Amino acid sequence: MENIKCILDQFKFTGKLEDCRTFGSGHINTTYIATYSNKDGVRYYVVQKVNTNVFKNIDDLMDNVFAVTSYLRERIKENGGDVNRETLHYIKTVDGDKYFRDENGDCYRAYRFVDRSKSCDSVDSAEIFEKSGVAFGRFQRYLADFPAQTLKETIPNFHNTIWRYENEFLPAVKNNISGRADTCKEEIEFIKARREDCKKLVDLTEEGMLPIRVTHNDTKLNNVMFDEDTDDAICVIDLDTVMPGLALYDFGDSIRFGANTCAEDEKDTGKVKINLEYFEAYAKGFLSEAGESFNQCEIDNLAFSAKLMTFECAMRFLTDYLNGDTYFKTGYAEHNLVRARNQIALVADMEKHMEEMEKIIKSIK
Numbered sequence: 633m634e635n636i637k638c639i640l641d642q643f644k645f646t647g648k649l650e651d652c653r654t655f656g657s658g659h660i661n662t663t664y665i666a667t668y669s670n671k672d673g674v675r676y677y678v679v680q681k682v683n684t685n686v687f688k689n690i691d692d693l694m695d696n697v698f699a700v701t702s703y704l705r706e707r708i709k710e711n712g713g714d715v716n717r718e719t720l721h722y723i724k725t726v727d728g729d730k731y732f733r734d735e736n737g738d739c740y741r742a743y744r745f746v747d748r749s750k751s752c753d754s755v756d757s758a759e760i761f762e763k764s765g766v767a768f769g770r771f772q773r774y775l776a777d778f779p780a781q782t783l784k785e786t787i788p789n790f791h792n793t794i795w796r797y798e799n800e801f802l803p804a805v806k807n808n809i810s811g812r813a814d815t816c817k818e819e820i821e822f823i824k825a826r827r828e829d830c831k832k833l834v835d836l837t838e839e840g841m842l843p844i845r846v847t848h849n850d851t852k853l854n855n856v857m858f859d860e861d862t863d864d865a866i867c868v869i870d871l872d873t874v875m876p877g878l879a880l881y882d883f884g885d886s887i888r889f890g891a892n893t894c895a896e897d898e899k900d901t902g903k904v905k906i907n908l909e910y911f912e913a914y915a916k917g918f919l920s921e922a923g924e925s926f927n928q929c930e931i932d933n934l935a936f937s938a939k940l941m942t943f944e945c946a947m948r949f950l951t952d953y954l955n956g957d958t959y960f961k962t963g964y965a966e967h968n969l970v971r972a973r974n975q976i977a978l979v980a981d982m983e984k985h986m987e988e989m990e991k992i993i994k995s996i997k
Contacts, residue, residue, distance in 0.1 A: 636679070640666055642725050642732040643742045645677055652679075660686050661872075665745060676745035677723065681738055682731070687872060690739050692784035694730040697741075697871045698722060699783065700775065700846060707774040717746055718867045749857040749866055755890040758913035760853070760863070765917025767856040767865035768848065768886060772879050772918075775846040776925035780876040783846065787873065790849060791881045793944045794830040797823075801947050804954040812954055816969055822976050823947050829940060833878060833933065841929040847877035851886040879930060883918055884937030887911055888945060891938070892978050896945075899970050901977035906985055911938070912992045919996050935989035939982040946975035 636652050647668035655665035655678065662681040667674055687693050697720075704719040715721070721744040725732045731741040755761045789795040805813060805820055813820065836842045848855070848868060855870045889896075891910040894903050915934065923931070952959045953968035962968055982989065 636664060636666075639732065639734070639740050640679060642727075642740070643677070643679070643723050644726055645675075645723065645742075646670055647675060650674070676747075677742055678745050679740060679742045681740050682872075684737075684739055687786070689784070689786060690731060692786050693872060694741060696783050696786065696874050698730055700778070700871060700874050703778050704771075704774055711774075716744060717749070720744075720746075720867065720869055720871065746857045746866060746869070748860050750860045751854045751857055751869075753854050755853055755910065758909050760858075761890050761910050762913035762917035763858065763863070763865040764851075764853050764856045764890070765886070765914040765919075766921055767868050767917075768851050768882055769918040769921030769923075770865075771848060771868045772845065772882070772922035773925050776922075778846050780844045780846045783874065783876050785875050787849075787875065790873070790875065791847075791877055791941075791944065792834060793940060793947075794827075794834050796944065796947060796951075797827060797830045801951045804951045808954060810954055810956040812956075812969075816950060816953065816972070819946075819950055819969070819972055819976060822979075823943075823950060826943060826979075829943060832936065833880060833940060836929060836933070837878065841927075842878055842880070842933070843927065843930075844876050845879045847875060847879065848882050849873035849875060849877065849885075851882045852889055878937075879922065879926065880933055880937035881941060883915075883934055884939075884941030885945075886914055886918075887938035888942040888975075888978070890914060892974075894974065896974050897967065897971050898974055901973050904974055904977035905981050906938075906978060906989070908985065908988060908992070911989060912996075915993055916996055919993075923996070931993065934993050935986060938989065939979055939986065942975050942982065943979045946972050946979060949975060 640649060645668055647670035650667045650669050652664055652666040656663045660683045664679045666677045666679055682690060684690055701719050701722055705715045708715050708718045723742040724730060731739050733739050752760060801823060850870055850873050855868060857866045857869055859866055891907045893905040893907050898904060949968045949972035953972060957968055960968055
């Protein structure tokens, strides 16, 4: 613990250090939880070594995080909430900085652990999925008036689907670096046949129909903290990819992840379907909080956004497969192709049920 203690000493923690150990199951940052005791009991802090190979501009990232969490705290206060539980509370260093950089160039940041909370890794019921929708919907509602354009775009063109199509997918097909193009002809044609889908939300944004909002960009279930006693959603965590974007991106990616009847690397695509019960549950939770903040164009495109985010993911998996697996971690040679086929199957099933999905959205008041 001696090495990490040198890092802990750089932050404004209160109390006496009792313990520090690695924590969580994340694959990008290295995370520790530190226990401090004081006259009122114990307090837990999370300390993370940020992976600067993934997040290359740590200053922009941390500026975004502090700006958003500071704004959230003010909104939570206005609504009579608990600022220490309903948003992350980042801790500055003893020098007043947003993170600490050691002599090796490694970067560390810290925040208070959300008391009496737990996380869930998989969507096991419509009820828990609806509660995660409440959390991400509340995130949108509280940030509805935040000037999103002031945030840094830490990953340019992250959900610019037409840009990914033109600048990543088509070159990958043309160059065929891996020599694999002959093994995925049907998948390539499936993507090409839906080029116009890639443009839809980008065009609506340029026309002023869809407003730029604060987006989380990683709306998995395990990025919501739940109360350990009531199972109610408390707050949204993992704000590393917070950027300006469309609320539709967050909604669509949640559905892609949580309303698929299978894991995204299930090889039997016959099992891959859109779970309409889960889709409705999440939409109800999400719109119960965020609905009044959205314009009609946003609401009208929620169902489509689920298809688009799934399509974009399929395209990214296929692009990486054609490029020789340089981006996503893989467990075997055809892993990215299996993932692409899985997501393509989900897109195809969403297309069959798009009218039902749109009716579900319209039925939610």
